[in-house]
Amino acid sequence: MFEVKLNERDFEYDIHSLIRAFYPGMDVAVSVSGEEKEDGTERPEHTLQVTYAEDRIELVLSGEDGSETDRSSRELSAQADRKERKNALKSLLYEMLREETGADLPWGNLTGIRPVKIPMALLEEGWEPEQIAEHMQKTYYTTEKKTGLALSIAQRERQILKEIDYEKGYSLYVGIPFCPSICLYCSFSSSPIGVWKKEVEAYLQALIHEIEESAHIYAGEKLQTVYIGGGTPTTLEPDQLHRLLCALEDNFDFSHLLEFTVEAGRPDSITAEKLKVLREHGISRISINPQTMKDETLKIIGRHHTVEQTKWAFRLAREMGFDNINMDLIVGLPGEDYEDVKKTLQEVTALDPDSITVHSLALKRAARLTIFKDQYQEMTFTNNQEIMDMAEQMARDAGQYPYYLYRQKNMAGNFENVGYAKENAAGIYNILIMEEKQSILALGAGAVTKRVRGELITRSENVKDIRNYIDRIDEMIERKKRLMEQDSDGR
Helix, strand or coil: CEEEEECCCCCHHHHHHHHHHHCCCCCEEEEECCCCCCCCCCCCCEEEEEEECCCEEEEEEECCCCCEEEEEEEECCCCCCHHHHHHHHHHHHHHHHHHHHCCCCCCCCCCCCCCCHHHHHHHHCCCCHHHHHHHHHHHHCCCHHHHHHHHHHHHHHHHHHHHCCCCCEEEEEEEECEECCCCCCCCCCCEEHHHHHHHHHHHHHHHHHHHHHHHHHHCCCEEEEEEEEECCHHHCCHHHHHHHHHHHHHHCCCCCCCEEEEEEECHHHCCHHHHHHHHHCCCCEEEECCECCCHHHHHHHCCCCCHHHHHHHHHHHHHCCCCCEEEEEEECCECCCHHHHHHHHHHHHHHCCCEEEEEECECCCCCHHHHCHHHHCCCCECCCHHHHHHHHHHHHHCCCEEEEEECCCCEHHHCCEEEEECCCCCCHHHHHHHHCCCEEEEECCCCEEEEEECCEEEEEECCCCHHHHHHCHHHHHHHHHHHHHHHHHHC
16 A cells, blocks of 8 residues: 655645556555544555645655655745646656656656647647657656657647637537446446346436437537447437437537537447438447457457457448448457457458547446456456557558547556547547537536636536436536526626
8 A cells, every 4th residue: 555645635636646657556545634534454565745835845755664765845936836836746756756666657747638738738829849849758757759649649639620619619429328238347327228228218318308408508609529429329229319319400500510420339239220320310420349359358348249240340330331430449458468459450450440549448446347356366457568559550550640649547557548540530529528629518327518618617517327317307407507607607
């Protein structure tokens, strides 16, 4: 265990995330002076004392026997704002942990999920790429490779988003929280369709009610992208998909639409009838997500489809005219090594999708893989820079280039998720959700509406539990209305 003691509550998330990045798998306990703390029986291997003062930050690291192993401090100017204080703290802590472990992290001391926002903001301020690269490496300790990746993606995103209206445009997200089965690593708001079959119709009715009552919220603004995700939207029956899409068409103005994505996702949820419905409603982009092309791994992670089903679903979608298909993969799955990932990428690129998203496995707290970790202790979880480089090179060889990136907590190898795409096949919504430059109206269980006005972002969250969502749907609608009223009052 790694124990952290603070003299005042501040920057706990950043401290916790950095320590976990250097010590993956180790429990991190954070306490604040003067606050009651449960007595633990486990003796900490390391103890970090963080002292915030008006003009300085001091860190003291002690070993298991209580003896001091490192001490570091930094003076702060009287004018130092919160951002400067946070950067000073993270810089000190990174240098201390790097010295203690002998390790460097690919993304340095960056703990947020949106590292590309940094070069994007600086490009918009007129900085030259060379200046941005120097700033990121000096301030955040990012490696040359990750700095270059973030910068190249920021430059590509700016080109892709040229047609996006940040002020008068918005995007729409619709969540379907059902899946054929729940994957071992999943912590999203999704539920197995077999258990919830009787609730699907009630959920759809509540969702359509939310669509009808929420559509006017952005009246007068331009709807530019729509994303139906989950979960797995194609767990809905064809007639249910049709009713959902009709409700959207009847209540929203699609005349400014640049992209309409449906995450078909799981191959075992795809049928010709469902794809026909999507085609008839003009869906421009879909995902068919194998995660791996190894049948043994698919069984381990709880996906009830085979590699051949993935190939069948993909070819069927192509035959039916879908010309923008994404495929999601995960690196670091249990038991898979470099050769397994290489074989997956070979089989996926042979299908010739229009985009590939490569995820690094993130061990989420609410995932079965974490909750029942004792059952999986003998499994290996392998990810490294060599595998990430190989994935990037194979995507490039297939004519695809990185266009968006995000990170998650407890991600294998402290790496990242990267979306690769052919020319004109990038997922616009994916970029918008990461860069937080445009408002998003989000409907369905667990969906989070974001009202973006320059640097100000306000949120309205729907409850995650399906039955709660159905029972409290009018409350969810009122939350959105209040969000817009607050926004109007503030302008």
